[in-house]
Amino acid sequence: MKGVLEFSDIDVVYGRSRVxxxxxxxxxxxxxxxxxxxxxxxxSTLLRTIAGAVSYSGSVxxxxxxxxxxxxxxxxxxxxxxxxxxxxxxxxxxxxxxxxGRTPYLGPLAAETQDDIARVWEALDALHLVxxxxxxxxxLSGGETQRASLARVLAQRAPIAVLDEAxxxxxxxxxxxxxxxxxxxxxxxxxxxxxxxxDLTAAAQFCGRVALINEGGVVAVGRPEEVLTERLxxxxxxxxxxxxxxxxSTVIVSLRTxxxxxxx
Amino acid sequence: MNTGRPASTRLRWWWVGGSALVxxxxxxxxxxxxxxxxxxxxxxxxxVDRLPFIGLDTGLSDRSEAILWEIRMPxxxxxxxxxxxxxxAGAAYQGVFRNPLADPYLLGAGAGAGLxxxxxxxxxxxxxxxxxxxxxxxxxGGAIGGVALAYALGYTVRRGRTAVTLILAGVAVAxxxxxxxxxxxxxESDTLREVYGWILGSLNTAGWGEVSLVAPxxxxxxxxxxxxxxxxxxxxxxxxxAGTLGVRPGRVRLIFVVFxxxxxxxxxxVSGLIGFVGIIVPHTVRLLTSASYRVxxxxxxxxxxxxxxxxxxxxxxxxxPAEIPIGVVTAIIGAPFFAVVLRTSKGITS
Amino acid sequence: MIRRFAPFVVVVxxxxxxxxxxxxxxxxxxxxxxxxxxxxxxxxxxxxxxTTAxxxxxxTTTTEPAEDGFPVTINAPNGRVTIxxxxxxxxxISPTSTEVLFAIGAGDQVAAVDSMSDFPENAxxxxxxxxxxxxxxIASFDxxxxxxxxxxxxxxxxxxxxxxxxxxHGTALTMDxxxxxxxxxxxxxxxxxxxxxxxxxxxxxxxxxxDSLPETSDSVTYYYELGPTLYSATSATFxxxxxAPAGMENIADPADTDGFGYPELxxxxxxxxxxxxxxxxxxxxxxxxxxxxxxxxxxASMTAVANGNVVELDDDIASRWGPRVVxxxxxxxxxxxxxxxxxx
Numbered sequence: 001m002k003g004v005l006e007f008s009d010i011d012v013v014y015g016r017s018r019v020x021x022x023x024x025x026x027x028x029x030x031x032x033x034x035x036x037x038x039x040x041x042x043x044s045t046l047l048r049t050i051a052g053a054v055s056y057s058g059s060v061x062x063x064x065x066x067x068x069x070x071x072x073x074x075x076x077x078x079x080x081x082x083x084x085x086x087x088x089x090x091x092x093x094x095x096x097x098x099x100x101g102r103t104p105y106l107g108p109l110a111a112e113t114q115d116d117i118a119r120v121w122e123a124l125d126a127l128h129l130v131x132x133x134x135x136x137x138x139x140l141s142g143g144e145t146q147r148a149s150l151a152r153v154l155a156q157r158a159p160i161a162v163l164d165e166a167x168x169x170x171x172x173x174x175x176x177x178x179x180x181x182x183x184x185x186x187x188x189x190x191x192x193x194x195x196x197x198x199d200l201t202a203a204a205q206f207c208g209r210v211a212l213i214n215e216g217g218v219v220a221v222g223r224p225e226e227v228l229t230e231r232l233x234x235x236x237x238x239x240x241x242x243x244x245x246x247x248x249s250t251v252i253v254s255l256r257t258x259x260x261x262x263x264x
Numbered sequence: 265m266n267t268g269r270p271a272s273t274r275l276r277w278w279w280v281g282g283s284a285l286v287x288x289x290x291x292x293x294x295x296x297x298x299x300x301x302x303x304x305x306x307x308x309x310x311x312v313d314r315l316p317f318i319g320l321d322t323g324l325s326d327r328s329e330a331i332l333w334e335i336r337m338p339x340x341x342x343x344x345x346x347x348x349x350x351x352x353a354g355a356a357y358q359g360v361f362r363n364p365l366a367d368p369y370l371l372g373a374g375a376g377a378g379l380x381x382x383x384x385x386x387x388x389x390x391x392x393x394x395x396x397x398x399x400x401x402x403x404x405g406g407a408i409g410g411v412a413l414a415y416a417l418g419y420t421v422r423r424g425r426t427a428v429t430l431i432l433a434g435v436a437v438a439x440x441x442x443x444x445x446x447x448x449x450x451x452e453s454d455t456l457r458e459v460y461g462w463i464l465g466s467l468n469t470a471g472w473g474e475v476s477l478v479a480p481x482x483x484x485x486x487x488x489x490x491x492x493x494x495x496x497x498x499x500x501x502x503x504x505x506a507g508t509l510g511v512r513p514g515r516v517r518l519i520f521v522v523f524x525x526x527x528x529x530x531x532x533x534v535s536g537l538i539g540f541v542g543i544i545v546p547h548t549v550r551l552l553t554s555a556s557y558r559v560x561x562x563x564x565x566x567x568x569x570x571x572x573x574x575x576x577x578x579x580x581x582x583x584x585p586a587e588i589p590i591g592v593v594t595a596i597i598g599a600p601f602f603a604v605v606l607r608t609s610k611g612i613t614s
Numbered sequence: 615m616i617r618r619f620a621p622f623v624v625v626v627x628x629x630x631x632x633x634x635x636x637x638x639x640x641x642x643x644x645x646x647x648x649x650x651x652x653x654x655x656x657x658x659x660x661x662x663x664x665t666t667a668x669x670x671x672x673x674t675t676t677t678e679p680a681e682d683g684f685p686v687t688i689n690a691p692n693g694r695v696t697i698x699x700x701x702x703x704x705x706x707i708s709p710t711s712t713e714v715l716f717a718i719g720a721g722d723q724v725a726a727v728d729s730m731s732d733f734p735e736n737a738x739x740x741x742x743x744x745x746x747x748x749x750x751x752i753a754s755f756d757x758x759x760x761x762x763x764x765x766x767x768x769x770x771x772x773x774x775x776x777x778x779x780x781x782x783h784g785t786a787l788t789m790d791x792x793x794x795x796x797x798x799x800x801x802x803x804x805x806x807x808x809x810x811x812x813x814x815x816x817x818x819x820x821x822x823x824x825d826s827l828p829e830t831s832d833s834v835t836y837y838y839e840l841g842p843t844l845y846s847a848t849s850a851t852f853x854x855x856x857x858a859p860a861g862m863e864n865i866a867d868p869a870d871t872d873g874f875g876y877p878e879l880x881x882x883x884x885x886x887x888x889x890x891x892x893x894x895x896x897x898x899x900x901x902x903x904x905x906x907x908x909x910x911x912x913x914a915s916m917t918a919v920a921n922g923n924v925v926e927l928d929d930d931i932a933s934r935w936g937p938r939v940v941x942x943x944x945x946x947x948x949x950x951x952x953x954x955x956x957x958x
Contacts, residue, residue, distance in 0.1 A: 053504045076510030087362075089500035091555020095270050096497065103498055104510035109491055117269060134270040156509070300886040327885060327915050334912035335881045385900075453745040454730065455899060461843040461878075468843055468881060471911025585883035586869040587844070 002029040002063055003078075003159030003192035005050075009058035012045050012216075019045050020056070021216045027209055029159070032186055032193040034207030036200060036228075038237060042216045043196035044084055047164050050194070051081045062160065076104035080158040082149045084165045084196075090138040094148050097137045098123055101155030123154040127181060143174030150181060154189075161185070163195040167202065175199070179206050200252035204228050204243075212236060228252060275559045283566035287344070290570045294340040294577050295332075299584035302328055339470045343576045344569035345482045346467070346531040347541060351568025352489045353524035354542025355549075355560050359496030360517040361427045367542035368528040371434035371521065372410030374539075375441035377532045380406020382445045382459050386452040399462075400477065400533035406441075407529035411521065413437045426503060427517070465536035465591030467576055474534040485527030489520065489561060496520070496557035538572070538591050540598030545571055548601075683806065688798050692770050692782035700804040701759035701779075707747050708763035711783055712737050713936035714799050715761075718808040726755045733930065733938070749773055759802060786935040788855050793817075795935075812937055819940045823947045824859040828954055834862045837879075837889040837918075842900045844879045851875040853895075853932065856939060857946060865889050885912050891949055892916075892924045895932040902926070925949045 005027050012020040020042045027033035035043045048054045050067065052075065059066045062078050070078070080101070088097070101123070102116040124130045127147040132140065137148055146166055153161050166182065167175040179202055185191050197203045203210055203224065210227040212219040214236045220227045233241045233252070240260045244251045296304050306323045310332055313320040324332065353368035361370070369375070384402035411434075418433035449459055495516050498506050503513040532538075545568040546560055553559050575593045582588060685698045703725040706712040712731035715724055727737045728744040742751055744763070749772040752760060760773055760780045773780045781802060786792040793813045800809020836857075838847045846866035847853050850873060854864055865887040869877040894902045904924040908914050918924060925945055931938045 048504070051504055051508045053507060072507070072512060073510045076508060079508060081505060081508035083502065083504050086505065087500065087502040089362075089497075089555070091550060092497070092500065093270065093554075093556075096556060097501075099269075100498060100501065100509060109494075162508075299880050299883045327888065330912040330915040331882050331885050335885065338911065450746065451743075457845065458841050458843070458896075458900060461841060461845070466843055468878070469910065473911070580880055580882075583871060583877075584869075585880060585887075586871070586877035587880045589878070 003190070004029050004061075004063050005033075005160055005192055005194060006061040006064075007046065007049070007058070008061065010046065010049055010060070011057045012042070012049065012054055019216050020049075023058075023213070023216075023218050025211045025218060025221055027192060027194060029192055030186060030190045031208045032183070032195070032206060033209045033211060034203040034224075035194070035196045035211050035213060036198070036203050037213035037219075039198075041213045043213060044164050046213070047081070047162050047194065047196055050079055050160075050162050051083075073104050076156070076158070078158055079160045079162060080153040080156040081162045082153060082164060082166065084168070086145070086149055088138045088140070088145050088148070090136065092137050093134045094129055094137045094140070094151075095120060095124070095133040097148055098129075098151045098155050101152040101157075104156065119155050119157070120151075123151040126154060126185075127151040141174075142170050143178065146170065146174075146178050147181065150178070150185070154185060159190070160192045160194065163193065165196050165198060168198065175202070182206075200228060200233070200241075201250070204250040204252055224250065275562065276553075279553050279559065279563055280566070283563050283570070287566050287570040287573075290573045290577075291340055291344065294343070294573045295336055297577055298331075298336055298580055300328070300331055302332060307332060334471060338472045338475045339467050339576065340573055341475050342467055342470045342478065342535065343573045345475070345478055346535045346538065347545075347572025347575075348486060348565045348569040349482045349527040349531045350538065350541040351545035351564040351571070352486050352561060353528045355546040355557065355564045356489045356496065356520045356524040357542070358546055359493075359557050360499060360520045361431055362500060362502075363427070363431065364547065365543065366431075367539075368524060369438070369537070369539070369542070370431065371414040371525070372437035372441055373407040373525050373528050373532065374410075374537050375438040375445070376406035376408070376410020376413075377403040377529065378406070378459075378463055378537060379441045379445040379448075380404070380409070381462050381536075382448050382455075385455050385458050385462070386448060403462075403533040404529045407532055408525065410437055410441055411525045413441075415518075415521075430517075461589065462536045463591075464589035465538035465594075466587075466589050467535055467579075468587055470534070478530050478534055481530035482527055485523045485530075486565060488523040489527075490565065492516075492520065493557045493561040496561070536589075536591065538594055540594040540601075541568060541572060541575075544594075544598055544601050683801075683804065686801050688781065688802055690781045690798060691784060692765070692780060695779050695781055695802075697759060697779055697802055701757075701802070703755065703757050704759045704761070704803065705742070705752055705755050705757035706731060706761045707742060707744050707752065708761050708783065709733070709744065709930070710763060710934040710936045711761035711795075711799065713934065713938060714796050714809075714812075715803065717937045718796070718800050718803070718805045718812055720799070720803040720805050720808075723803055725757060749776070753778065761799070785852070787852055789820075789935075789939070792935040792939075796937075816937055816940055820859075820943050823940070823944050827860060827947060827950060834860075834891060834950060834953065835865050835887065835889040836862045836891040836893055837865050837884055837887070838893045839896055839902065840876065841896050842902060844881060844884065845876055846879050847895075848875050848877070852935060856943065860947065860950060862891070862950070881910070881912060885916055888916055889918055890923060890953060891946075892918045893927055893946065894924060895927050895929055897926045898929040923949060923953060 007023055007025045010020050010023040011018065023046060025033070035046060037043055045054060049056045050060055061067070067075055067079070098120050099112060099116065102112060102119065105116065106112060121130070124133055127150055129144070129147055129151055132144065137145065140148060163182070167178050170178060182193060183206055186193050197207070207224055209222070210224045211221045212227050212232060219236055220232055228243060228250070230241060230243050233243070238254065240255045240257065242253055242255055244253065296307060302324065309320050310322040310324055310329060312318055313322050322329070350368055354366070357366040357368060357370055358364055380402035381399060384399045388398045414430065414434040414437040417437060418430040421429050449456060495511060498509060498511055499513055499516060506513045546564045549560050549563045549567060553563055575590055575597065579588045579590045579593045684700055685696060687694055687696045700723070702723055704715065704720065704723050705726045706715060706724060707728045709728070709731040712724070712727045713733055715721060716734050716737060721736070724738060726740045726742060728742040729739060730744050731737050731739060746766065747762065747769050749769055752773065753776060757778055760778055762770065762780060762782050763784055765782055770780050770782055781798065783795045783798070786795060796813055797809050800806045838853060839845070840847055848866045848870045849855070849858060849864040850870070865884065866877055866879060869879055869883065892907065894907070896902045903926055904919070904922060907924060908919050913919050927942055927945060931942050
């Protein structure tokens with residue numbers, strides 16, 4: 001199980017509107033694919049096709065085999081998913097929340113084994129949540145809950161992690177921490193990461209591969225320096241975007257000038 | 265590195281033991297107590313006498329024996345069955361719909377049973393000529409029918425196999441069936457007292473016949489809910505994420521609804537619509553123990569039975585020798601309960 | 615849940631004062647003098663309030679010398695009602711009033727009766743509802759006099775407003791109340807002497823029935839069942855008062871601590887009390903009979919069941935206060951006599 005993911009000609013229709021149109025993107029094993037684009041472009045929808053939450057035409061292939069051909073349990077062992085606004089059930093301990101990641105390996109009637117419990121502790125440790133193990137997950141801060149979701153992903157031991165806006169509403173430091181943790185999972189364990197990202201700088205700094213999506217269609221796919229250009233971003237977002245190099249790191253910002261003020 | 269689950273997340277044995285003890289105490293109390301005073305010593309002797317190979321002179325008259333064994337005992341047993349089933353069904357509904365206000369009547373089981381009972385009372389009143397009493401059958405069928413209707417309605421919504429859609433469908437169906445029932449009742453107003461009495465809920469006419477009618481359903485349905493309780497925890501993270509963890513939320517929901525409703529329909533058909541149990545008990549269990557359904561389901565079964573036995577004691581004894589309909593007792597306890605929960609609303613968990 | 619109870623509370627409250635039931639009675643003791651012109655109160659909100667019938671001997675009907683004694687003025691419970699000439703198109707929305715009308719010979723003056731007025735059989739039954747009567751529906755029969763037994767949604771006022779004479783004869787508390795109503799019916803319809811005769815005959819029949827009971831020192835106890843969930847009527851109710859001269863003790867009395875009159879008993883209590891007689895008033899509605907009662911858990915051990923001392927009454931007679939109450943009394947007396955025979 002290598003974790004090569006391929007979207008091929010994905011079409012999604014909601015009611016009368018076509019939300020995704022002939023989207024084809026692929027990402028290699030252990031790579032980080034960032035999906036960027038304006039609000040409503042279809043980023044979440046694309047991820048939800050992998051999660052099986054939306055019906056689509058076209059194919060999603062993992063290691064060459066369509067996911068629809070696999071059983072639900074097999075899919076769960078291949079793909080771990082965190083939604084855009086996850087539900088953190090009140091009263092559920094962080095330990096139990098992370099333990100949910102072991103579900104594909106247990107029957108509904110089977111109890112968890114020592115092995116499962118050990119993996120949960122490992123995941124909590126990797127995400128610095130050991131002290132939170134019996135806290136109510138709904139009482140955690142934004143950054144902590146994101147880490148709990150990542151711990152669950154880690155416990156799930158799937159080669160592909162699909163994260164929808166893993167860092168929305170996190171402060172600068174928390175966002176950085178979470179992104180570094182994700183990258184560590186990727187490099188340490190060879191997990192393929194597919195994430196929708198609204199923060200272009202983060203996409204530029206962390207993703208090995210970027211797909212720019214606008215109005216349901218792919219504008220460009222490739223390395224960040226190929227896709228996140230001022231020209232392309234200017235067309236898709238707004239012309240005042242600048243791509244800047246700071247000490248070797250790429251930073252993408254939107255400038256406020258007299259021109260832009262007049263424009264709005 | 266730790267091993268084993270953290271203490272707070274396990275089903276602690278003393279929760280189970282404590283609940284079982286409470287249930288046992290309440291049951292013993294219910295057998296001892298009633299509008300007719302029977303001496304506890306005589307009761308114990310009578311119980312011992314019934315054990316095989318033991319014959320004792322119990323000191324009870326034939327009539328008192330009849331009261332004890334044909335009226336009081338089956339009534340207590342029925343209260344345990346009904347209380348456990350309604351509590352487990354309430355917990356199951358709260359879990360699959362991720363809604364702390366869900367109760368077993370959410371999808372129209374109560375309204376359907378009421379309509380079925382009204383139809384039976386109005387159109388088949390002289391039941392002595394029938395081989396089987398049509399009233400519980402009609403109530404049972406009505407309950408199942410109501411939920412089936414809610415499901416059918418929910419499924420007609422195109423993208424609608426979500427929890428919320430089903431709840432809304434259930435509300436619509438319940439309102440409709442209740443309206444039908446009220447209309448029917450109005451037209452046949454001379455049966456009003458009987459219908460109202462049934463709806464308020466009563467264990468007043470319980471005998472071993474009712475117990476044996478209901479027990480198989482309750483045992484099966486409780487088992488299903490108990491055995492599958494982890495799935496309720498999985499559903500708590502939402503349908504989408506639960507799907508990616510390897511369960512089918514729609515199917516799991518359907519299975520729980522089917523068995524919770526079946527059990528509810530069975531108990532409702534003999535006991536009427538006893539309200540509040542399905543909400544109060546799981547919430548109280550959560551406040552006392554843990555929000556995980558692994559704990560909530562088994563403890564609700566035990567404490568739910570105890571709760572209804574307790575309510576029945578009050579119903580029988582508070583204005584003895586008259587009775588209060590048990591639905592009224594649970595409502596009297598229920599209303600302040602909600603007030604307390606609101607005030608300590610940090611305690612509400614779903 | 616609570617929202618489900620609300621319509622039933624309203625409906626029960628209405629039902630409680632319907633003429634077809636042993637509705638809730640006033641908690642005042644039967645010998646409280648009731649004023650003759652008490653306005654009947656709308657009873658949609660309270661299950662306990664009821665119309666109070668006029669006490670028989672306080673009826674004052676002023677007759678002015680004219681043909682057939684008309685016009686007459688009656689002090690009905692809903693106020694003074696003046697009737698100019700003998701009514702020819704009476705509408706009765708009260709099964710009891712229907713029975714009385716026909717019993718006093720006013721049957722051919724009756725144009726329509728409500729759907730529940732099933733006695734006598736030749737009464738002109740219509741779809742009119744005793745439970746939710748409508749002014750227009752009643753008016754469509756062009757009545758010159760209407761009898762009602764309770765007043766939902768101010769229908770009395772509605773009929774009076776369009777000039778129709780209405781007499782509101784609510785649930786009687788005692789036989790005297792009932793006699794007073796019968797006499798008013800007689801006056802209102804021009805059958806004064808027939809009504810008086812009916813009262814006399816009924817009184818005499820009941821007296822002779824009770825007289826046939828021997829003086830015994832055994833006290834007979836009875837359980838009066840209104841419904842299969844073991845609702846009972848105490849001696850403070852109309853039925854209780856009706857049967858009082860038989861000298862029996864009602865086992866439901868100790869259970870009725872707030873004097874409501876209709877407690878729901880527990881099976882244990884009934885079995886333990888082991889009443890001598892069981893009177894079933896839920897035979898027609900709910901199929902109660904000696905056989906079904908014997909099948910109830912534990913009931914077979916009761917002496918009344920074992921000896922067959924179970925009287926199956928007619929629900930309708932038991933819930934009305936018309937001349938057929940004599941039948942009920944005679945059935946009960948016959949049952950008591952059978953007891954005496956087997957005991958002696």
